[in-house]
Amino acid sequence: MKKILVLGAGLVARPLVRYLLEEPEFEVTVATRTLSKAETLIDRHPRGTAKSLNVEDTTALKAFISSADLVISLLPWIHHIDVAKHCIESRKHLVTTSYVKPEMQALDAEAKNSGLLFLNEIGVDPGIDHMAAMRVIDGTKKEGGEIVSFYSYCGGLPALESNNNPFGYKFSWSPVGVMLAANNNGRYLKDGQVVQVTSEKLFEHYWLVDVPGAGTFEAYVNRDAFPYIDIYGIQTVHSMYRGTLRNIGHCESWNLFKKLGLFDQDRQFPLQDMSPRRVMAELIGSDGEHLVEDMASFLGIPEYSVTIKKMAWLGLLSDHKVPLSDASPFDLLAHLMQKKLIFEDGEVDLLVQHHEFIAEFRQDRKEKITATMVETGVPGEDSAMARTVGLPAAIAAGLILKGKITLSGVQIPVVPEIYEPVLTELGTMGIGFEERRTPV
Amino acid sequence: MKKILVLGAGLVARPLVRYLLEEPEFEVTVATRTLSKAETLIDRHPRGTAKSLNVEDTTALKAFISSADLVISLLPWIHHIDVAKHCIESRKHLVTTSYVKPEMQALDAEAKNSGLLFLNEIGVDPGIDHMAAMRVIDGTKKEGGEIVSFYSYCGGLPALESNNNPFGYKFSWSPVGVMLAANNNGRYLKDGQVVQVTSEKLFEHYWLVDVPGAGTFEAYVNRDAFPYIDIYGIQTVHSMYRGTLRNIGHCESWNLFKKLGLFDQDRQFPLQDMSPRRVMAELIGSDGEHLVEDMASFLGIPEYSVTIKKMAWLGLLSDHKVPLSDASPFDLLAHLMQKKLIFEDGEVDLLVQHHEFIAEFRQDRKEKITATMVETGVPGEDSAMARTVGLPAAIAAGLILKGKITLSGVQIPVVPEIYEPVLTELGTMGIGFEERRTPV
Numbered sequence: 080m081k082k083i084l085v086l087g088a089g090l091v092a093r094p095l096v097r098y099l100l101e102e103p104e105f106e107v108t109v110a111t112r113t114l115s116k117a118e119t120l121i122d123r124h125p126r127g128t129a130k131s132l133n134v135e136d137t138t139a140l141k142a143f144i145s146s147a148d149l150v151i152s153l154l155p156w157i158h159h160i161d162v163a164k165h166c167i168e169s170r171k172h173l174v175t176t177s178y179v180k181p182e183m184q185a186l187d188a189e190a191k192n193s194g195l196l197f198l199n200e201i202g203v204d205p206g207i208d209h210m211a212a213m214r215v216i217d218g219t220k221k222e223g224g225e226i227v228s229f230y231s232y233c234g235g236l237p238a239l240e241s242n243n244n245p246f247g248y249k250f251s252w253s254p255v256g257v258m259l260a261a262n263n264n265g266r267y268l269k270d271g272q273v274v275q276v277t278s279e280k281l282f283e284h285y286w287l288v289d290v291p292g293a294g295t296f297e298a299y300v301n302r303d304a305f306p307y308i309d310i311y312g313i314q315t316v317h318s319m320y321r322g323t324l325r326n327i328g329h330c331e332s333w334n335l336f337k338k339l340g341l342f343d344q345d346r347q348f349p350l351q352d353m354s355p356r357r358v359m360a361e362l363i364g365s366d367g368e369h370l371v372e373d374m375a376s377f378l379g380i381p382e383y384s385v386t387i388k389k390m391a392w393l394g395l396l397s398d399h400k401v402p403l404s405d406a407s408p409f410d411l412l413a414h415l416m417q418k419k420l421i422f423e424d425g426e427v428d429l430l431v432q433h434h435e436f437i438a439e440f441r442q443d444r445k446e447k448i449t450a451t452m453v454e455t456g457v458p459g460e461d462s463a464m465a466r467t468v469g470l471p472a473a474i475a476a477g478l479i480l481k482g483k484i485t486l487s488g489v490q491i492p493v494v495p496e497i498y499e500p501v502l503t504e505l506g507t508m509g510i511g512f513e514e515r516r517t518p519v
Numbered sequence: 520m521k522k523i524l525v526l527g528a529g530l531v532a533r534p535l536v537r538y539l540l541e542e543p544e545f546e547v548t549v550a551t552r553t554l555s556k557a558e559t560l561i562d563r564h565p566r567g568t569a570k571s572l573n574v575e576d577t578t579a580l581k582a583f584i585s586s587a588d589l590v591i592s593l594l595p596w597i598h599h600i601d602v603a604k605h606c607i608e609s610r611k612h613l614v615t616t617s618y619v620k621p622e623m624q625a626l627d628a629e630a631k632n633s634g635l636l637f638l639n640e641i642g643v644d645p646g647i648d649h650m651a652a653m654r655v656i657d658g659t660k661k662e663g664g665e666i667v668s669f670y671s672y673c674g675g676l677p678a679l680e681s682n683n684n685p686f687g688y689k690f691s692w693s694p695v696g697v698m699l700a701a702n703n704n705g706r707y708l709k710d711g712q713v714v715q716v717t718s719e720k721l722f723e724h725y726w727l728v729d730v731p732g733a734g735t736f737e738a739y740v741n742r743d744a745f746p747y748i749d750i751y752g753i754q755t756v757h758s759m760y761r762g763t764l765r766n767i768g769h770c771e772s773w774n775l776f777k778k779l780g781l782f783d784q785d786r787q788f789p790l791q792d793m794s795p796r797r798v799m800a801e802l803i804g805s806d807g808e809h810l811v812e813d814m815a816s817f818l819g820i821p822e823y824s825v826t827i828k829k830m831a832w833l834g835l836l837s838d839h840k841v842p843l844s845d846a847s848p849f850d851l852l853a854h855l856m857q858k859k860l861i862f863e864d865g866e867v868d869l870l871v872q873h874h875e876f877i878a879e880f881r882q883d884r885k886e887k888i889t890a891t892m893v894e895t896g897v898p899g900e901d902s903a904m905a906r907t908v909g910l911p912a913a914i915a916a917g918l919i920l921k922g923k924i925t926l927s928g929v930q931i932p933v934v935p936e937i938y939e940p941v942l943t944e945l946g947t948m949g950i951g952f953e954e955r956r957t958p959v
Binding site: 238239240241242243244245247282283284285286287293294295297327328330331334379380381382383384385388389391392 | 678679680681682683684685687722723724725726727733734735737767768770771774819820821822823824825828829831832
């Protein structure tokens, strides 16, 4: 019987834990701060154990790790390095769905020397994106072709049938994390030119993408696409872009919110004494008497703009105070968004992953190859986000323990030994890509 | 056996014809220009007959009318008066789903004298809106209360799950009709003040409405609400508004399209020689070299505005000519919208009707009363639009022929003799209103 330790019991844990418990040769321990969350996940399964753990308690954390065969960390990434170091000490494999940071990469040699696999970025984005991309890329190379352009899009959204608020957005992931990402910079390669997108221009630099079977979305740049040229081994590209998908109207409104200073975490307002309306007035230096007029002129948009209606709908123009004390505009916006942009019972999310390649073959033959995954949550059960993040990690953990993945070191799922069996298993669970090829 | 003549076989005819054919005591003849359309509707039903008819052929039209017991005209309203006059001549009842125009109203006395009922406005809007409103209004009066405020909203939209284009709109009704309505004026009463909304301001004068069970929509004014104060017998109101519902972002974009002159039917461009992009440049006096920049500055919006992305998506910025010759900007816009804003197989529409009343009772007790209908089309079968327009007319025609409605003259369904049995029957077919009452 192999023992798996799952650290954390957050949004994506349920499908991961349930998948692993279905394997008769595995025992699963979920250790998390709030015991009841772990108990809910285990649901009295005979091969499951729920435990309370404060990850700051190094002794307890080490004890848990040393008694497992493999560790899956669903903790915030800040904890991954500690966990990884304990894994090296106790000689345990580690699986995370987080991006590999330099601190993690630095452990590569040590992990290799101990014959350990530290598999990261095995969720959806990063994760499924890598795997679906590499299947196309490796396939193209096998056919003697090369990838000359790669645009990759991913978005976690409300499903169409649950898209019933003026923002076209609901949080299926950490709200603060989503909002912080609004301050990212971006960079990509377009027709051989480097395109830099500063945080200030993030939501001005977007376009519409028609995704077959899903709809039309806005796409804005998702961080730096350049590292993926090497990661994917496609030094032949003249275009390499990674973008985030959102519903129509998102970028313009979030951009204007940004211009108003609503993503600012530094300024503080005494919200115990100030209404949202007064905060808005102060942000633009208005006396508040003609706030909509002043805001429109500050933003350079018409007064009737839908963005201003959205602000009102969210409560930003309200005279009613919110239950916060000293807080930033970012905190105020986060508070209001978390209150109103939520999934109600029975509502479901949508996970869209859409890759667009141009492949060049001998004799100048060119093909557009697209790979598209449209995954919708199950009403009353798991979200698409939870399934697409949690299941790849769970499947990979199973494959490692069964000896079907024998790599070592710090890895991400860009090699066939990982992506082939994981994609195949995801396919049997209904999570798959539709690939389309058209001559160009 | 009673004989019903249905004139026209347009978008809403199918549920109407099928409903009437289910009644064993009715024979239904569908007469329309294109015989095959009538044949499809009748589908070889033993009590149905499909006929070809050119309504301009008065002799043929008269012959059809004289051999029926009741006429349902689904023709464009321009034909209704001729049909009505023939109905008086042949002493036949008439049912239409169109607004009563003065020419129709002028036939009231003649119809009454002949004991004939000319029942109009018995579709959804107008139609179901009247009936649901009157049920609340008459109910309130019976309780000794009075209506002091009435906001009525209605919209024909794509259902959420079919809302997959950047406009949030699809045509479930005559596209040109929908687009012409963009040039309407509007008028309503708000807190005792008359609010005039000129055509130019139609899409600037809107607000967001949360409709329980359906989502958040934009509402803009639907023509003149004042006549409804008398029609509904609610002279006690200080607010009376009728509005059209659209998805988020609609008003801003359509307004900007209007400012560009895209709803202009007077100017002509040789589209056989000019691309849409060149038309757009000419409309704003740009040399076309920096069209997006010029357009943004012309409209007073940022260059990255989603409205400009929507234009591009629709094809308005394309260098490829469209298959039109001399045509107006309106024609160009209609052509592009009809090509892209359509329901694909399996996609469905949504009909939302939402009334919000304030009723005042003795001792200053006030209640907010809402009545909401959310009707979704059936994939592969009838649209919500077809069912909600066609079925009330069909039900009313049946009730007239069975002697259960015995009114005469030119009528609309605001009297209990009509609205009670029609709403009851619609309810048995799953088309119903949810009424909510909350103290205010």
